[in-house]
Structure formats: C-alpha cells, structure tokens
Amino acid sequence: MGTLIRPGPAASPLPIASSSSSGHVAAVGGGEGARSLRHRVSVAVFRSPSTHVLATRWRRRRGTVVRSDAIAGAAAAGDSTPALSGLQLAPRVRGVCFYLVTAVAAIFLFVAMVVVHPLVLLFDRYRRRVQHYIAKIWATLTISMFYKLEVEGMENLPPNNSPGVYVANHQSFLDIYTLLTLGRCFKFISKTSIFMFPIIGWAMYLLGVIPLRRMDSRSQLDCLKRCVDLVGKGASVFFFPEGTRSRDGKLGVFKRGAFSVAAKTGAPVIPITLIGTGKLMPSGMEGILNSGSVKTFRAQVLES
Secondary structure (H helix, E strand, C coil), rough: CCCCCCCCCCCCCCCCHHHHHHHHHHHCCCHHHHHHHHHHHHHHHHCCCCHHHHHHHHHHHHHHHHHHHHHHHHHHHHHHHHHHHHHHHHHHHHHHHHHHHHHHHHHHHHHHHHHHHHHHHHHHCCCCHEEEHHHHHHHHHHHCCCCCCCCCCCCHHHCCCCCCCCEECCCCHHHHHHHHHHCEEEEEEEEEHHHHCCCHHHHHHCCEEEEEEECCCCHHEEEEEEEHHHCCCEEEEECCCCCCCCCCCCCCCCCCCCHHHHHHHCCEEEEEHHHHEHHHCCCCCCCCCCCEEEEEEEEEEEEC
C-alpha cells in the first residue's frame, strides 16, 4: 500500500505581492492541506514586515533601479552621441568660419578707419559718416557669406542727416551686424569691457560708440547725458530697450533710457524689428551659426 503523505508545516513563507500567487499555490496542493496553506499564505501577505526587512528590500530595489538607469543611460548616450555630434558639427564649423571672415575683414577696414580718422574728427566729429560707411562694408561682407538679409520699410527711415533715437528688439550677437548694413550713423551703447578687444574694440572707439558700465548708476547717467548731447548736435543714437538679449525670442520689459532721451530732445523714435537672428545664433551660443536667413526688417518712425 502506498504511504499517505500530508503536507507538513510550510517553510518560512515568501512575501507574495498579489492574490494570484496564493491562488496558484492552492491549485497545486488541493484538499484541506491546500486550504490550510492558503490560510497561512494569506496571513503572510497582510503581515507587516519588520523595519529591517523593509530597509533591506529598499536598498536592494534602489540599487537595482540605479544600476538599470545607469546602464540604460550609457546605452542611450552611446546611441545618440554620434548623431548629436553630427548635428552640431556643421553649425560649429560655420561659426568658426564666420569669426575668421569677420576678423580678417576687420583688420583691413580698421586700417582704413585709422587713416581717415583725423579728417573725420576735423569735419564730421559727431556723425562720423565715413567711419560708419566703412563699418557697413565690414558688416555686409561678413553676413553676405553666411545668411540672406531681406530689408523691408527702408522708406520709413529718416534721412541720414536727421537725428533720431533708434530702438530694436535684441535676440542675438548678429543684431549689430544686421543693423550696421542700414548705413545709418547711429551711436550704439556697449559695455566698457568690449572696448578692450583688439581691432573690434578699437574700431568701436573710432565709430564713437558710447561706453556703459552695467550696474553703475553714475555710468548710466553719464551715458544718457552723452546721448542727449549727441542728438542735440545732429547725431543719432541706438538703444536695445530690453537691455540684454532675449533667450526665448520673446520681447522683454523696456527700460526708460531711450524714451527719456527722445522726450528731452524731441527727436523721433524709430522702432526696428529683427526677425530670425535669434535662430541663427541664439543668445548664449555665440560659438555656433545655424543656416537660415533674417527674413524681415521693418522700420517705422514714431514722432515723440
């Protein structure tokens, strides 16, 4: 005769996370033993583990997740790095070429500025039309090789000998190049540190660019006084009323400087819209130059 074997005491129960597992155990055992085992398993499911057990499980689970994430991240990085490098290579090469072209052109044109500067100070001290014409050649030569510029509304600009307060949105380092192609003799406002750059900073000095130390209230006041004085003597001034470049393309809050100068001098305000420069060379990414164009350039005179 066969020997009747009854299910003995269950070994230390494994933690079971769902009711489907206990149902599977009951189906294997059958009979009263199955009901007894089901009962014990059910109790084990709802019995709270000790704090030590929970901590051990958490450390194991956390270590597994971290290792899995690290492996997945490494795999993803390995897959995407070549594609990302390929996407970034062309804009970086284009950016290097842009700076090489503008530097070489600046050297030759700066020499021309130096030669004519004594005559400029003698006959055209405030507008400096010859210097601005040389700067226009420099900007046009540079950007013509890298992006297309479409200009609209030139008929709305005042004559070059008419003083005014020009304002524009500010998105990119390329804004200055684009604005210089207009051939208008307005005086930019620039940080004093830029004047220390070889060639470019010296050319800015010859153009009569107005220096400004940011976060210095006395320098800001002197800058506004100089702008008022220049407009009163027939020159034009240029402001980026946002004060800095926009990082998201949205127009920032205007500062009062430009409109204060216009109100004190009675000069017209000439607002200009730049579209596309932020996509070509985004703010904070001056080392790259994307392909594209500055599609529109609008201007409209507003009498103060």
